[in-house]
Amino acid sequence: MGSAGAAPWRTLARVARMSTAADTDAARRKADAFRNRKARHFVDQLVLAVQAGHGGDGCVAFHREKFVQMGPAGGGNGGAGGSVFVRADPTLHSLARVHKQAVAKNGTHGRGDWLHGRAGADYTIHVPVGTTVRSLGRTWNEREAARADYLADLFAPRRTPIDVEETPALWASRSAVWRHFPRYEDENYARSHFASAEDKLRQELGAQHKIERARPAAQRSAASLSARTEEDPSTVDTAADAGWAIDLAQPTPPDTPGVLLARGGSGGLGNPHFVLDQYRSPKVATRGTPGESLLVALEYKQPSDVGLVGLPNAGKSTLLRCLSRADAEVGAYSFTTLRPNLGVMRLDERGRHLDAPGAAPQPEAARLTLADLPGLVRDAAQNRGLGHDFLRHIERCGLLVCVVDMGPTNPLPSQDVGTLVRELEAYRPGLSQRIALVVANKADLLGGDAVPVADARAKLARLQADVDLLFAPRAVPVVPVAAKWRQNVERVVQTLRALVNPPP
Numbered sequence: 001m002g003s004a005g006a007a008p009w010r011t012l013a014r015v016a017r018m019s020t021a022a023d024t025d026a027a028r029r030k031a032d033a034f035r036n037r038k039a040r041h042f043v044d045q046l047v048l049a050v051q052a053g054h055g056g057d058g059c060v061a062f063h064r065e066k067f068v069q070m071g072p073a074g075g076g077n078g079g080a081g082g083s084v085f086v087r088a089d090p091t092l093h094s095l096a097r098v099h100k101q102a103v104a105k106n107g108t109h110g111r112g113d114w115l116h117g118r119a120g121a122d123y124t125i126h127v128p129v130g131t132t133v134r135s136l137g138r139t140w141n142e143r144e145a146a147r148a149d150y151l152a153d154l155f156a157p158r159r160t161p162i163d164v165e166e167t168p169a170l171w172a173s174r175s176a177v178w179r180h181f182p183r184y185e186d187e188n189y190a191r192s193h194f195a196s197a198e199d200k201l202r203q204e205l206g207a208q209h210k211i212e213r214a215r216p217a218a219q220r221s222a223a224s225l226s227a228r229t230e231e232d233p234s235t236v237d238t239a240a241d242a243g244w245a246i247d248l249a250q251p252t253p254p255d256t257p258g259v260l261l262a263r264g265g266s267g268g269l270g271n272p273h274f275v276l277d278q279y280r281s282p283k284v285a286t287r288g289t290p291g292e293s294l295l296v297a298l299e300y301k302q303p304s305d306v307g308l309v310g311l312p313n314a315g316k317s318t319l320l321r322c323l324s325r326a327d328a329e330v331g332a333y334s335f336t337t338l339r340p341n342l343g344v345m346r347l348d349e350r351g352r353h354l355d356a357p358g359a360a361p362q363p364e365a366a367r368l369t370l371a372d373l374p375g376l377v378r379d380a381a382q383n384r385g386l387g388h389d390f391l392r393h394i395e396r397c398g399l400l401v402c403v404v405d406m407g408p409t410n411p412l413p414s415q416d417v418g419t420l421v422r423e424l425e426a427y428r429p430g431l432s433q434r435i436a437l438v439v440a441n442k443a444d445l446l447g448g449d450a451v452p453v454a455d456a457r458a459k460l461a462r463l464q465a466d467v468d469l470l471f472a473p474r475a476v477p478v479v480p481v482a483a484k485w486r487q488n489v490e491r492v493v494q495t496l497r498a499l500v501n502p503p504p
């Protein structure tokens with residue numbers, strides 16, 4: 001069990017070691033600056049390793065004071081490890097500032113004179129409202145792996161005799177669970193008293209397990225509700241489903257700590273717990289239990305006013321570039337856009353577009369956020385093409401604009417609109433109701449020598465007639481544009497403005 005998880009916890013151990021070193025802060029700042037620079041627009045997906053704090057160890061000590069040379073056992077318990085929470089914060093709009101490692105502090109060890117250890121501080125991950133948190137699986141951390149063999153043996157119906165030569169792994173695993181008074185390790189194991197100490201530990205762990213099981217699901221941690229994964233964080237499948245996910249659609253109330261991802265370990269027991277009538281000076285204590293660890297995927301769906309949808313290569317990114325200052329990548333091939341590009345369309349108080357070429361500089365009075373979404377193909381609802389990757393972003397757009405290719409290579413653009421409607425409905429019934437405008441792009445390719453003007457007009461009229469039929473009784477306007485040349489883009493701006501803020 002323990003050895004099987006060797007690879008994953010080794011990486012996590014490195015993470016945990018890094019987080020305790022003093023020079024981590026500088027390294028973290030550097031990594032953050034790098035990521036912020038790379039994620040110029042925004043980071044909307046992130047996989048992070050979550051590690052709750054380990055419990056501090058119990059202490060083996062005996063009380064001493066003047067005239068009391070052989071006082072009673074007085075080792076304190078270890079402090080509990082900190083837990084990891086996630087909170088939805090309405091002031092954030094990107095995952096760019098989320099650390100890839102969320103490591104809570106360990107509890108401190110117990111000390112002599114019955115001094116218990118201090119609890120480790122919790123760690124809170126702050127994410128924007130609208131983030132989905134999904135578990136990719138509970139991972140093995142170094143401590144859990146080290147203890148696993150011995151604990152499995154402790155609860156086994158028939159125990160293995162533990163010998164340093166014959167069962168060295170089990171011996172090492174046992175040492176990861178117990179602490180001893182200096183130089184008493186061998187003697188402790190040999191004593192008959194140790195068997196009752198093990199009974200005590202079994203009871204304690206059993207009780208902890210029972211408490212965890214009795215908790216209502218809402219109070220249990222994401223880690224304890226997730227399936228185990230043996231994956232290395234660097235190779236983990238980000239689509240893995242470990243059975244736990246939450247959509248943080250509302251801001252977390254200020255008086256609650258947030259959603260519990262991983263619970264900190266509990267502190268170890270000091271030696272007074274192992275006092276027996278027949279044996280008053282136990283020289284053992286237990287180490288703290290490990291904090292839970294897991295991998296989570298965060299996904300932020302940016303809410304935007306308008307989403308541009310269409311088949312690949314229809315010119316959505318080109319249109320976004322006309323409507324806003326976003327420098328979305330444009331390419332003459334399908335699937336240029338792999339994740340949403342965001343842009344802001346700015347208007348002055350008379351409703352004129354501020355980012356049009358040659359527009360007079362005016363104070364901004366209104367803005368619309370636009371999202372250029374990756375191209376969609378037939379059967380996207382069955383997860384073909386970019387499938388769900390594309391569709392899930394649409395849910396957060398208030399309005400949808402269909403961009404279709406009017407060029408001579410596409411004889412029936414209304415078929416494209418039909419495909420889009422079908423896929424949206426297959427993914428979520430009612431989603432196509434958000435389509436409020438059809439942009440007939442690449443209109444510059446019509447009306448030249450190849451396609452006479454009369455044919456171009458007929459093609460546009462046919463598209464409008466088909467769209468009317470498709471969305472009846474709702475009226476959805478069709479606007480012909482040539483986004484590449486910024487022709488007629490102003491009409492798209494004004495139509496969108498009227499759709500989002502209808503004139504009184």
Ligand SMILES: Nc1nc2c(ncn2[C@@H]2O[C@H](COP(=O)(O)OP(=O)(O)OP(=O)(O)O)[C@@H](O)[C@H]2O)c(=O)[nH]1
Nearest residue numbers: 313314315316317318331335336337375482483484
């Ligand atoms: N002639 C002409 N070409 C255009 C027009 N708009 C876009 N294009 C070209 O169409 C190609 C695709 O444009 P993109 O904006 O990348 O298309 P997209 O819909 O974002 O494509 P994906 O991201 O792959 O889904 C590019 O080569 C553009 O130059 C237009 O109005 N007229």
Ligand SMILES: [Mg+2]
Nearest residue numbers: 316317336337
């Ligand atoms: Mg694109």
